[in-house]
Amino acid sequence: MSENQIHLTFPDGTVRTYDKGTNALQIAQSISAGLARVALGAVLNGRQIELKRPINEDGEIKLVRWEDEEGKTMFWHSSAHLLAEALQEIYGDVKFGIGPPIDNGFYYDVDFGEQKISEDDLPMIEQKMHELAKQKNEFNWYLVAKDKAIDYFKKKNDHLKLDLLENLKDGDISFVEQGNFVDLCRGGHIPDTGYIKAIKLLNVAGAYWRGDEKNQMLTRIYGVSFPKKAMLDEYLARLEEAKKRDHRKLGKELGLFTFSQKVGQGLPLWLPKGAELRERLEAFMRNAQKEAGYSPVVTPHIGHKDLYVTSGHYEKYGADSFQPIKTPHEGEEFLLKPMNCPHHCEIYKSSPRSYRDLPLRLAEFGTVYRYEQSGELHGLTRVRGFTQDDAHIFCRPDQVKDEFKKVIDLVFKVFNALGFEEYVAQISLRDQEDRSKYIGSEANWDRAESDIIEAAAEKNLNTVIAYNEAAFYGPKLDFMVNDAIGRSWQLGTIQVDYNLPERFELEYVGSDNDKHRPVMIHRAPFGSLERFVAVLTEHCAGEFPLWLTPEQGIILPISDKFMHYAEKVLHELNKCDIRVSIDERAEKIGKKIRDAELKKVPYMLIIGEKEVENEQVSVRKHKHGDLGSMSIEAFKEVIAEEIKV
């Protein structure tokens, strides 16, 4: 073994030996010309590097192409540099923050000083990027001493990069240069700008420097880029498709819900069809909860301020909430309830509890009101008044894990019934550095956190751990599901709480005849009905499962001569709880079918002379077409069969 050689392990396990200073491009060429042609960069010991960066160490290496996750990352990261270069060319003296790749594209945070940027400016910037891309400028990575780097950005008067530099370790700093643009950058770039063939700048947004609202707000430009024009077209087409699934659009089209400026922002109004659907979801959950040993309770929409002082919510959220309402004479203060748990604690306290009573599971579809920031409101997914399928489980400490697992089962029951296959189970734990922001003892937190982790592991959940995401009173397990345009929303949630029982001084008498403190588990499998319906709508693109959908079928008489029989069919089906209506309009059958298809009605029952004669209905299924004629009884069975699943 020579000191001038390096040993590199490839993903398939083979080890190859090269001279020190060999670069990834040469390595790719040594494997195949094809690989060298498509390689965008390499990953060496977990670090992304350029093809031409000399390699001087042993380790694991992977050559990456566009098809690889890292390939896209490097491509988009490089595109961000290109964006910055274009901005510098156009606007001159602007300061650059950070420009990372994201899931679908990249952004750059920029301080434009006095200049204002709006979406109208994007095409011009895109144009400039294309120009610069055509120059095929190489991305050159090189090292600079830290003090030299500081000098460089001082000269440019770039406070953002200086701020970044301050937080970097001493020693050499890496720079990347392409064309006339030099940036502070760790690296991982594609060979040159010429690879970037298709660019679309998507939007302009404000973003706080370093994500802290105390800092200056920078202008963030989002974009996406591709090595081929066709890929961009495909991506944009997918975005258009996704927009069609947007629950705000579908909710309007299907008559599920609406908002009124007069009622107030973030306060949804459920229309008859939406309300019906929601009631069916509630019934589903009531049933499941009954089976799982929950007891229903009902509590009012407001509660005395003292209740929330006791719970700690007032201290934590009081100033940023809807303000208390006062009784006219006594001046007593009440809050719109932001949570159901304090009320449930009082129900727990309404009677002495024995260890034999535990676990006590109190369930309520509780409507709560929270003052969400106006900029955060979004359709039904983020609102100011919403109903949780809430329940609180009061149990002994040794029952926590078991109860937790039962709730996980309940969540899966929901997800299975509604076809949510893709979710992320996020375990939210404390901030590892700052523990001052949490209520409750260290020992309780430790125990709660380990209970969750163990329960999740025993249920084989695919989990991610998120530090600093816990509620202020306890750790939690959230089930996150994506919406149509890829945003992640929390649906089901399970939270351990060792804190409220203490604040409310909840007790039970143990088998030892001593008093003990119960543990609380907050849980909501749907989360909020509003958000759940929103995400469900997007998930199934408005084509709800038959058991849930407001309109299961529509009867389409070919002419009004058959209206009498249509009504007979209607009554026959309604009698069996099959939700159908009649399209009584004087339209041709093709028109009625088209409209029913557009309304996504699952079954169309066409009735004409033949059907009347044979006492049948001609069945047409949404998106499938004609299923042929059958008796009313047979159709009922079709429905029954589909609902069973």
Add this chain to the structure above:
RNA sequence: GCCGAUGUAGCUCAGGGGUAGAGCGCGUCCUUGGUAAGGACGAGGUCAUGGGUUCAAUUCCCAUCAUUGGCUCCA
């Protein structure tokens, strides 16, 4: 809350300093039709609200409200 955009008929949107238009929907009539759009006629708008500029504002400017893309937040 902060940065950007938007607000015209029930819906989707066009227009533009001289008080408005399309398609769909809706209503009436004709048509009574067989698996994704039959025809005619008609009703519908203080152009989000409040100020300002102007002889004149729906159009330009400012503010407010709402919606929207992000950021921050999210019991």
